[in-house]
Amino acid sequence: MTDSARKARDARQRRLDKGRNQEAAAKRVTKGLQAMIEMPLLEAIAQAGGAARPRDLYGEVAQRLNLDPDVRKEKRGCADQEYAIFDQQVRWTRQTLVGEGLIAGERGIWELTDKGRDKLTRVTRGKVVLIYRLDDGLAFLAHAEEAAGAIEKESLSLVLTSPPYPVVGREYGRFSVPEWLEWMSGLVGMWRDLLRPDGTLAVNLMDVHVPGTPMLSPYVERFSLDAIDNHGLHLAGRMPWHSPNKLGNLEWAVKRRVALRNTVEHVLLFSKTPTPSWDTRRLPSDPYAERSASARKHDARRGHEQRPGGYDINPEAFARDGEGRIPSNLIISGGVGGGGTYASRCREEGLGLHPARFPEEIPRRIIQLATAPGQVVYDPMAGSNTTGKVALDLGRRFISSEPVLEYAQGSALRFSHRPDFRAFPIPA
Numbered sequence: 001m002t003d004s005a006r007k008a009r010d011a012r013q014r015r016l017d018k019g020r021n022q023e024a025a026a027k028r029v030t031k032g033l034q035a036m037i038e039m040p041l042l043e044a045i046a047q048a049g050g051a052a053r054p055r056d057l058y059g060e061v062a063q064r065l066n067l068d069p070d071v072r073k074e075k076r077g078c079a080d081q082e083y084a085i086f087d088q089q090v091r092w093t094r095q096t097l098v099g100e101g102l103i104a105g106e107r108g109i110w111e112l113t114d115k116g117r118d119k120l121t122r123v124t125r126g127k128v129v130l131i132y133r134l135d136d137g138l139a140f141l142a143h144a145e146e147a148a149g150a151i152e153k154e155s156l157s158l159v160l161t162s163p164p165y166p167v168v169g170r171e172y173g174r175f176s177v178p179e180w181l182e183w184m185s186g187l188v189g190m191w192r193d194l195l196r197p198d199g200t201l202a203v204n205l206m207d208v209h210v211p212g213t214p215m216l217s218p219y220v221e222r223f224s225l226d227a228i229d230n231h232g233l234h235l236a237g238r239m240p241w242h243s244p245n246k247l248g249n250l251e252w253a254v255k256r257r258v259a260l261r262n263t264v265e266h267v268l269l270f271s272k273t274p275t276p277s278w279d280t281r282r283l284p285s286d287p288y289a290e291r292s293a294s295a296r297k298h299d300a301r302r303g304h305e306q307r308p309g310g311y312d313i314n315p316e317a318f319a320r321d322g323e324g325r326i327p328s329n330l331i332i333s334g335g336v337g338g339g340g341t342y343a344s345r346c347r348e349e350g351l352g353l354h355p356a357r358f359p360e361e362i363p364r365r366i367i368q369l370a371t372a373p374g375q376v377v378y379d380p381m382a383g384s385n386t387t388g389k390v391a392l393d394l395g396r397r398f399i400s401s402e403p404v405l406e407y408a409q410g411s412a413l414r415f416s417h418r419p420d421f422r423a424f425p426i427p428a
């Protein structure tokens with residue numbers, strides 16, 4: 001074989017290897033994405049009025065999935081062109097939904113069909129339907145407003161939820177900030193009445209930008225002040241949630257590079273009285289690190305030193321009690337991805353995944369802090385009902401409500417293996 005033939009053969013092999021590697025990378029990225037994309041894509045089109053151009057949907061779907069920025073940027077090559085893998089997967093999902101009769105229209109405009117709208121079925125306003133139950137759990141198909149009327153007043157130890165954020169459309173549609181604040185203020189008043197005197201309200205919120213600018217809206221602060229000033233609640237604490245792989249704002253952080261990627265959400269905790277029934281000893285604590293002899297002597301001396309602020313500290317203040325460090329209020333947890341039993345069961349049953357599931361660590365920390373075993377936890381906008389699943393794991397009882405039928409049916413798959421699970425038919 002001549003040198004030129006050998007070089008041609010080697011170059012051809014390199015191209016084949018590159019193609020295989022790109023295909024393998026594409027498969028890793030796209031595995032399970034279609035099942036995750038389906039419902040967010042339908043919701044994004046519905047939010048846009050029932051029809052939209054593809055380029056206006058890619059970013060919205062990515063934000064609904066809280067997609068990692070690195071995944072959003074992944075490319076694949078074909079001849080002399082490169083394609084965004086995620087955008088291509090959205091297009092493929094659209095083609096699948098066209099085949100199922102859920103989306104119609106030309107390639108340039110994606111439009112919901114009547115069948116597609118039916119897939120996004122929400123329970124009729126005014127109805128409260130028990131969709132499944134367990135010995136220690138009740139799940140309603142209902143909007144939060146109606147569900148509140150079906151729950152006994154002062155019976156809940158914790159109301160824990162992650163509502164749709166203003167401007168970002170989810171189950172309840174797209175809100176402006178003033179509309180969102182008015183809507184949430186009414187709900188907070190209802191939830192307050194459901195709490196026991198020593199109960200807690202925990203709300204997970206994310207920063208949003210003022211439309212058309214990279215400035216942050218102060219809606220979180222306005223919401224907090226409304227809960228305090230108009231509903232008599234107390235700001236009992238904050239648990240910031242840090243998600244290292246959180247997606248940056250596509251316009252201001254990714255395209256224009258004038259804003260930082262925001263990896264922190266707010267978990268605000270309110271109580272009816274200044275003394276809610278919290279106990280940090282129910283939370284796991286980190287063990288003390290091993291200390292050298294000199295470090296232990298220094299710790300002992302600290303109690304006898306006057307502090308820089310002028311305080312004279314009791315020598316016992318720095319003694320170790322054997323229980324480990326006092327738990328921090330910071331929650332560090334990434335997203336939930338497309339894996340897990342819930343996701344696989346939904347795919348088996350042909351049900352769309354809820355796109356805004358939060359990790360179990362969030363309800364676990366809050367439930368442990370604010371409730372004792374046997375007490376009742378309620379999530380008014382339960383989605384996939386992560387809160388109910390964690391509540392049962394911790395020996396608590398749960399009530400959930402969710403207005404979207406497909407999400408409520410999917411959440412039932414978290415519990416259907418239990419012998420005490422009972423599902424109920426959905427009335428027409």
